[in-house]
Every structure is written in C-alpha cells, then in structure tokens.
Amino acid sequence: MTDPVLVHRRTRGVLVAGQVLSGLGMGSTLSAGALLATLVSGSEAFSGAATTGSTVGAALAAVPLAALAQRLGRSSALAAGALTAAAGAFLGIVAAVLVVFPLLVLAFAMIGVGTAVNLQSRFAATDLAPPARRGRDLSIVVWATTIGAVVGPNTIGLGNRLGLAAGLxxxxGPFLLTIAAQALAAVIYLVGLRPDPLLLARRLEAAAPAAAVARVDADRTTARVGIAVIGLSHATMASVMAMTPVHLTHHGATLEIVGLTISLHVAGMYALSPLWGVLSDRLGRILVIGLGQAMLLAALLCTSIGAESEAAVVVGLILLGLGWSASTVSGSALVAGATSPEHRTRIQGRSDLVMSASGGLGGALAGVVLALLGYAGLSLTAIALVAVASALLLTRVRAGRVRSVGA
Structure with missing residues (x-):
C-alpha cells in the first residue's frame, strides 16, 4: 500500500531539485538576455525583450499547464513545461546564429514557460501536505529558488565560454546551460513524481468519508482573495523593482551599488520564505499576509521619502522583497487550502496567470509612471495597490467573523 507520508516527502525533495535546476538555467539565460537581444536586434530599445517575452510566456502557459496537470497529474505537466523551456533555449541559439530577432522573442517566451513550472511547483508541494504544514512545505519549494537566482547569473561567463568554444x-552559450538544466529537471519530474502526488491526493479524497470530504473545499471567496493578494503584491514588487536600477543609475550610483541592491532584494524575496511558511501555519494565513502588506507599505514609504538616498532605496528594496515573500507564500497557502485536489489545479492555474500578468503589467506601466512622476511618485502610486490588498483582507476577516457568529 502506498504511504502518502513517504510520497509527500519524496515529492518535496523532487520539487526542490527541479527548482534549483530551473533557476540555474533560467538565471543564466535571462541575465544575458538583455545583452543578446541588443546584439540580435541592433538596438538597446529592444533590450527588455527577454524579460517581457519570458513574462508573457509564463502567463500564457499557466492555465494550459494547470489543465494538463488536471488530466495527467503533476509529473506530466511539470516535465512538459521544463521541456518547453529547453526547446525555447535551443530556439534561442538558432535565433542568435541566424540573427533573427522575432525568433529570439519567441524563444524567450518559451523559456518563460519554465517560470510557470516554478509557480506550479509551489502548489504541487501542498497536494499531500497536512493542512497544518501547507505553508511550510510550500515555502521550502519557494526557498529553493534562491539557489538558482543567486548562482544562475554567475554562470553567464562559463556558458559564454562554452558557446564560443562550440562555435556559437x-x-x-548560456542557452546551452538552460537546455541541460531544464532537460534534467524534466527527467527528475517524470521519474521522481511516482506515484503522482496530485492523482494520489484525489484517490485519497475519493476514499475518505463524506464528512471529511465536506471540508471547506469550495470557499471560493477565500481563494479569490488569495489570488487577488498574490497579484497585487507581485505588481507592487515588480513595478518598483524594475525601475530601481534606472533610478539609481540616473542619480550617479555605481553598477556595484545597483547590483548589490538587486541582490539584497532577491535575497529578501526568497531567503526567508520558510519563516513565512511556518508563521502562516502557526499564526494563520491572513495575519501573515497582513504582515507582508505592512512591510510593502514600509518599503514604499522608504523609497518615496528617501528616493534621493542610496541607503534608503537599498533598505526599501529589502523590505519590498520581504513583504512580497510573506504575502506570496501565505497567499499561495491560502489558495491551496481553499480548494480540494479535484479542483485545485484549475484555481491554481488562474492564480499563476494573474500573478504573471500582473507582474508584466506592473513592470510595463512603471516606466510610464516613472517618466511622469519620478521614482518617489511611482512608490507613492504603488501604495494604492497595497491599500486594495489590505481592504480585501479586512473584508475577508469581517466576513469570517459574521459567519462564525451566525453559526
């Protein structure tokens, strides 16, 4: 007889390994993407094609990957996404050799499917997790992204040397590393996720007594609040983070300061995610999301009031990463807990779509707001997103209290 505890433990290890490999490959490729886009297109105006293309690819893949998981399970969906990203990296090499910019944009979009895999992986960690550990298990998979995010960009030189040696x-060359990493991740998903955690969770639910199945599965309002908070928090983070290097360089900051600021921001996004997972399990999802929104507000006040201070901007970006992490980890746990295995992938696919789309839209509009209102004005404008997320949380808390009184 299959032991769900052992399957869950193995699933978590497989997902962590997949996240590390994906982060290594994508970190290398997308870090060099802006430079390659400039070389292939012949203009710096198209340097953002890597980020834009990958964001669009992640958004477009979210729902199809979720539908595939619904039909065939997590193993097939995650492997298919990783192989798509590997194919995108191969297409990127072809585009660089032929010097065809539209083909390169398509390659970035396909590589972006790897991001959709990363997003689905955090939900896959909750398929067999006990309710009291969902936040913790989800956060461990999110934390694994830290390794790839930190190490990946530092492999650009190695990848480039390999490519030049191969005549590319x-x-x-960095695309070669992405092909290898994503292909290996696909193999790990196909071999390691057996039995499939989602399909096993469905079988266990079907065999459970009716009273156990009748838990708060279909708390659709809670799921919607979680999805909205994730989207709003991601838009807040992406909009300010995307414009920070531009703001710092325009005010005379060195590239070392810019790099340090973004590195500390990324560390804030991922390094403490297990802490937020544990707290969301112990203190409640809504409370930790509220803490995340408070940190986002503090970050925006810091970057608006201290826009002319490098130190204040660095502190603000760290707080921005921490607030995003707390809100995203706990918001994802909230969504996972509000749906049953039977309907989980469909709702989670919507969550991933909203997250990717909101990040892309926030980053795109941030440039316009920066040009009109400056960096301080952008930070103050982003406070509106935090206000909406906080209002949704308060509405959810009040609704929960009314329900408990009525009961």
Whole structure:
C-alpha cells in the first residue's frame, strides 16, 4: 500500500531539485538576455525583450499547464513545461546564429514557460501536505529558488565560454546551460513524481468519508482573495523593482551599488520564505499576509521619502522583497487550502496567470509612471495597490467573523 507520508516527502525533495535546476538555467539565460537581444536586434530599445517575452510566456502557459496537470497529474505537466523551456533555449541559439530577432522573442517566451513550472511547483508541494504544514512545505519549494537566482547569473561567463568554444555567437552559450538544466529537471519530474502526488491526493479524497470530504473545499471567496493578494503584491514588487536600477543609475550610483541592491532584494524575496511558511501555519494565513502588506507599505514609504538616498532605496528594496515573500507564500497557502485536489489545479492555474500578468503589467506601466512622476511618485502610486490588498483582507476577516457568529 502506498504511504502518502513517504510520497509527500519524496515529492518535496523532487520539487526542490527541479527548482534549483530551473533557476540555474533560467538565471543564466535571462541575465544575458538583455545583452543578446541588443546584439540580435541592433538596438538597446529592444533590450527588455527577454524579460517581457519570458513574462508573457509564463502567463500564457499557466492555465494550459494547470489543465494538463488536471488530466495527467503533476509529473506530466511539470516535465512538459521544463521541456518547453529547453526547446525555447535551443530556439534561442538558432535565433542568435541566424540573427533573427522575432525568433529570439519567441524563444524567450518559451523559456518563460519554465517560470510557470516554478509557480506550479509551489502548489504541487501542498497536494499531500497536512493542512497544518501547507505553508511550510510550500515555502521550502519557494526557498529553493534562491539557489538558482543567486548562482544562475554567475554562470553567464562559463556558458559564454562554452558557446564560443562550440562555435556559437557571443552570448548564445548560456542557452546551452538552460537546455541541460531544464532537460534534467524534466527527467527528475517524470521519474521522481511516482506515484503522482496530485492523482494520489484525489484517490485519497475519493476514499475518505463524506464528512471529511465536506471540508471547506469550495470557499471560493477565500481563494479569490488569495489570488487577488498574490497579484497585487507581485505588481507592487515588480513595478518598483524594475525601475530601481534606472533610478539609481540616473542619480550617479555605481553598477556595484545597483547590483548589490538587486541582490539584497532577491535575497529578501526568497531567503526567508520558510519563516513565512511556518508563521502562516502557526499564526494563520491572513495575519501573515497582513504582515507582508505592512512591510510593502514600509518599503514604499522608504523609497518615496528617501528616493534621493542610496541607503534608503537599498533598505526599501529589502523590505519590498520581504513583504512580497510573506504575502506570496501565505497567499499561495491560502489558495491551496481553499480548494480540494479535484479542483485545485484549475484555481491554481488562474492564480499563476494573474500573478504573471500582473507582474508584466506592473513592470510595463512603471516606466510610464516613472517618466511622469519620478521614482518617489511611482512608490507613492504603488501604495494604492497595497491599500486594495489590505481592504480585501479586512473584508475577508469581517466576513469570517459574521459567519462564525451566525453559526
């Protein structure tokens, strides 16, 4: 007889390994993407194609990958996404060799499917997790992204040297690392996720007594609040983070300061995610999301009031990463807990779509707001997103109290 505890433990290890590999490959490729896009297109105006293309790819893949998981399970969906990203990296090499910019944009979009895999992986960690550990298990998978996010960009030089030795054009080499990492991740998903955690969770639910199945599965309002908070928090983070390097360089900051600021921000996004997972399990999802929104507000006040101070901007970006992490980890646990295995993938696919789309839209509009209102004005404008998320949380808390009184 299959032991769900052992399957869950193995699933978590497989997902962590997949996250590390994916982060290594994508970190290398997307870090060099802006430079390669400039070389292939012949203009710095198209340097943002890597980020834009990958964001669009992640958004477009969210629902199809969720539908595939619904039909065939997590193993097939995650492996298919990783192989798509590997194919995108191969297409990127072809685009660099042929010097065809539209083909390169398509390659970035396919590589972005790897991001959709990363997002689905955090939910896959909750398929067999006990309700009291969902936040913790989810956060461990999110934390694994830290390794790839930190190490991946530092492999650009190695990838480029490998590519040049193989006769590839400048900056095409990092795509080789992405192909290898994503292909290996696909194999790990196919081999390691057996039995499939989602399919097993469904079988266990079907065999459970009717009273146990009748838990708060279909708390659709809670799921919607979780999805909205994730989207709003991601838009807040993406909009300010995307414009921070531009703001710092315009005010005379060195590239070392810019790099340090973004590195500390990324560390804030991922390094403490297990802490938020544990707290969300112990203190409640809504409370930790509220803490995340408070940190986002503090970050925006810091970057608006201290916009002319490098130190204040650095502190603000760290707080921005921490607030995003707390809100995203606990918001994802909230969504996972509000749905049953039978309907989980559909709702989670919507969550991933909203998250990717909101990040892309926030980053795109941030440039316009920066040009009109400056960095301080952008930070103050983003406070509106925090206000909406906080209002949704308060509405949810009040609704829960009314229900408990009525009961």
């Amino acid at each position: 054009p400048e900056l095409a």
